[in-house]
Amino acid sequence: MLATPGRLPPAAQDSRWAYETKQDGQRVMVYLPGDGTLLLRARSGEDITGAYPELRPLAAALGTTPAILDGEVLALDEHGRADFQLLQSRMGLAHAPARAARRAAQVPVHLVLFDLPHLDRPLLALPYAQRRSLLTESGLDGPHWSTPAAVVGHGAEALRATREHGLEGLVCKRLDSVYEPGVRSRAWIKIRNLRTADVVVGGWLPGKGRLTGLPGAVLVGQRAAGRLRYVGRVGTGWSDPERTELAALLRAAETGVCPFDPVQRIAGARWVLPRLVGEVGYSTRTRSGLLRQPSWYRLRPDLAPEESAADLPGDAE
Structure with missing residues (x-):
């Protein structure tokens, strides 16, 4: 599911939206079959699992429960901010395991999770608020992955905070929105700080x-x-x-x-x-x-x- 460029929702509708930090990384879908393996796919559909060996332990995080996670792979600078230029040194190594391992030691990545389209069953028709709650309850926080909280309401304050901290922007997500694979939806709005x-x-x-x-x-x-x-x-x-x-x-x-x-x-x-x-x-x-x-x-x-x-x-x- 993709976000549409736009502006903050009207103040009168603020409480109907959740707000997440827009990250400057590589969007991934994470497939956990529940058999101890893991598959990462880029937006293009390409299998990029081999590029990020430090994420392999995530395969066992939910035991035998099959799941599909939506998130963003980041490389963080010395200030803890996403640095796409650093990440570029990690991309494109899916079929070069030795080089990927060496780069992982030098520039480790962090996976930020923000949606849960599948957990033992398809969750596409559930509203965002319920999917986000299930994701949070799954306890997916590890050495190289985490589930940052989303803020409900207070959109203007959230956007101002991203600007003050030099972050890329904000993603606004309607609490009642279903998950629409491959669709650039108005239920998700991205605001880039320029x-x-x-x-x-x-x-x-x-x-x-x-x-x-x-x-x-x-x-x-x-x-x-x-x-x-x-x-x-x-x-x-x-x-x-x-x-x-x-x-x-x-x-x-x-x-x-x-x-x-x-x-x-x-x-x-x-x-x-x-x-x-x-x-x-x-x-x-x-x-x-x-x-x-x-x-x-x-x-x-x-x-x-x-x-x-x-x-x-x-x-x-």
Whole structure:
């Protein structure tokens, strides 16, 4: 079951919803047949059991009772927050058991459980509140897995808390909602906390198809330690008129020199003089300072390129 992007439920309906922290990890369905084995499947349906050997003891957690659990695999940073970049070093190792074991020792994962579609019988038709109660009563808390509590009501406070603690966002779940496999349901609403940043456009990538002749993405940077550091590519957020306007501005600023330091080698890139400033939204940064999930908000003609400063890794070097 998938969540639909949206906003907090109306205040008058607040008590009809539960609120869970949105985690930045890999969604998994956990199959426990009750015979001492365990199967993990990603959203794609791929068997990823071998990638996470530290989760194998979960196979015996419910004894001989067959169950299907819904959750998220996380890799936590030194502050206890989910770090998707750390997790990427664990993904893709399902068929490399020796490498998976070595990485498990270096970057252990934690499985957060939040739903129970099956427990000795299908629970799909039960309301969320009952499934969540059964999940909590199952006592699934171990060295590498847990069942964090959900908050009923107080949605505005819950969302504010995720922002104050630098978490990815909030998932709102209607207490009476049934479990709908494969459906992106309005009964589950996800709210992503976006940060904003002022960036300098240093290049662009031509679009394809209906975007031929227009920018498919812009290459952006921020000032740090006296140089323009590359922080990523932005390919969403424009209306058609805005994209056309941006294309004209980019052509007028064309140059044959990459303005980023260090120089970026990006296939198909067209470089421009670093004089256009824009505002973007993004979810978080990678450890190297790149923006994750960036989206264009607007041009900032009121700002000079020098004002797009940021504290990026390696500034002191």
